[in-house]
Amino acid sequence: MQVTETLNEGLKRGYTIVLTAKELADKVDAKLEEAAPTIEMKGFRKGKVPKALLKKQFGQQVLGEAMQESIDGAMNEHFEKSGDRPAGQPDVKMTNDDWKEGDDVEVSLNYERLPDVPETDFSKVKLEKLTVKPADADIDEALANLAETAQNFEPRKKGSKAKDGDQVVIDFLGKVDDVAFDGGQADDYPLVLGSNSFIPGFEEQLVGAKAGEDVVVNVDFPENYGAENLAGKAAVFECKVKEVKEPKAAALDDELAKKFGAESLDDLKKQIGERLEAEYAGAARMVMKRDLMDALDSLVTFELPESLITAEANQIAHQLWHEENPDVQGHDHPEITPTDEHNKLAERRVRLGLLLAEVGQIQKIEVTDAEMQQAVMQQVQNYPGQEREFFEFIQKNQQMQQQLRAPIFEDKVVDYIVENAKTTEKEVTKEELQKAVEELDA
CATH class of the missing domain: 3.30.70.1050 (Trigger factor ribosome-binding domain)
Known part of the structure; x- marks a missing residue:
């Protein structure tokens, strides 16, 4: 040979x-x-x-x-x-x-060939870790939001007009071409105006109604309505408004706390504080990770494979095109040519990807079975009732397994680099952290 x-x-x-x-x-x-x-x-x-x-x-x-x-x-x-x-x-x-x-x-x-990635002294990397302590006002605001989700409806003063957000209790009978249709009738139905749970245009016509009034609602069923015999048809609903109720937030007490699995109101506040702290920490990590990537992009240079840059640039251009044209679901569209900006971003992604992969290999960083199982469990929540099929799909699909493994691996490598970098903490307000997160998209 x-x-x-x-x-x-x-x-x-x-x-x-x-x-x-x-x-x-x-x-x-x-x-x-x-x-x-x-x-x-x-x-x-x-x-x-x-x-x-x-x-x-x-x-x-x-x-x-x-x-x-x-x-x-x-x-x-x-x-x-x-x-x-x-x-x-x-x-x-x-x-x-x-x-x-x-x-x-x-x-x-x-x-x-993949390039030789130079050894990097990560102690030269300087990072700033933003920290936010949940304020009492933030906890109170989150608590008030929880109370709204547990709200009750109480009858409005007699003669009051229904407002958006109110609950109206109605009897209704729907007809198409003056003939009642299956599923178009109910008694004592509690409908929250503005919930968009009924046909478009239905709820708006009940705003301003009073208890005891009869209201005729005229709507058109959507063209893509599930029942073919009603799709695109004009319908008339004869409604009897029996009650008009206004929303009342639940009382901030121990009973509310128990509804959310806490032992007491103080315990619920503590849990809310811990959740906010975790959310702030996650957002701060996103900011620090971007700063780390910027630092590495400036610190490390080496020759890059043209094929990887071309493939990455094409993927970036294609993804951005679909984001700008959300109505186009398939790939039946004009050829998309990457711009200089796409190519520049592709170079950055390829360089950083190769660097992180090299660091992970040298440091023998691996994704454990337990970490993969946790990632699968998080994904399976998006497929209620299809858990078994999803697990089987993951087991047979190597590409999907790699898609789940890649971000876990990257985070573990990032953690290793951060541990070896010079990191200082800076306490900021919630608003300052939010601004820093918004700048990531920019």
Whole structure:
């Protein structure tokens, strides 16, 4: 087997691999000899089929296998000796298209190698960790919001008009073409105006109604309505308003706390404070992580594979295009050409991605089974009633597993770098932290 270098420019590598006809023939003979003891053929005892007959019967199949195994073996040996790690799938092509049995096999091998990432002294990185202590006012605001979610409705003063946010108790009968339809009738139905739980336009027509009034509501069913017999049809609902109730936030007491799993109001406040503190810490980490990436981007430079930059830039451009054109769900759209800005962002992402991967490999940072299981459990919450199917999908889908593993790995590498960087804490207000988070998008 001969391997000859044909290209060595930057990270690009090219080689010609020649598998001689004799090497290939010897490989075929060896595979046939290895399989011979297990082969049965009519007229011969097991393992006693003549070699010439075996070659005639299985020669072409074994020839293809021997050729593929030989080329794969030569490539693996090359990567082991050179230490090269391909940035993507190597381009392997047979160059003598007129090949026939008895000829040497000539193959071209082309790829971009991953660069050598320089060692980095992370102690040179200076980071600022923002900290926010939940104020009593923040806890009170969160507590008031919880009370609103546990609100009750109490009857308004007699003769009061229903407002947006009020609850009206109604009897209603719906008709299409003056004929009542299934599912269009109910008694004592509690409807919160502004909840958008009814057909568009229905609730708005009950704003201003009083208890005891009859209201005729005219609406059009949406074209995509679930019931085909009603989709796009004009409907009339005869409504009897029986009660008008206003929302009343729940009292801030121990009973409210128990509704949310706390032992007392003080215990609930403590839990709210801890939750806010965790939210602030998460937001502060996002800010610090961006600062870290900016610092690393300036600190570390090395040559990047063009193929990875091109692929990343195309992905960025494609994603941003769909964000700007949300109505286009598929990929039936004009060709999207990355801009200089997309390419610049792609270079940053590729550089930082290779750096973090190298640090993780050197430090033997791994994602544990427990961490993966936790990530899967978080994702499965998005598929209620389909938990079993989701678990099976994850088990069979390596790409999905990698999508779950990648951010966990990245966070663990980031934690390692932060531990070795010079980090100082700075106490800020909630508003200052919020501003810093908003600037991330900018």
